[in-house]
Amino acid sequence: MRRSSKQSDNRPSGWRRGLAALLIFLLLLLFGATLMVGVSGKEDQLPLLRALIFLDVTIPAVIYGFLLISRHR
Numbered sequence: 001m002r003r004s005s006k007q008s009d010n011r012p013s014g015w016r017r018g019l020a021a022l023l024i025f026l027l028l029l030l031f032g033a034t035l036m037v038g039v040s041g042k043e044d045q046l047p048l049l050r051a052l053i054f055l056d057v058t059i060p061a062v063i064y065g066f067l068l069i070s071r072h073r
Helices: 005-009 014-040 043-072
Strands: none
């Protein structure tokens, strides 16, 4: 049975998988940094904690927005 070109395009290529793995690693690193700064509890690190929490929310939201836009086309 022959596959249509639409089905073969749904599979991510090698560089896309690598990029996705890198992105997941960086997000986990960001979450870990937020956890470490939050647990340390030093008052002088409060602006850093706020910035990390902001990034923890906005980066996945932006990625989700890009996914919605790219799937809509």
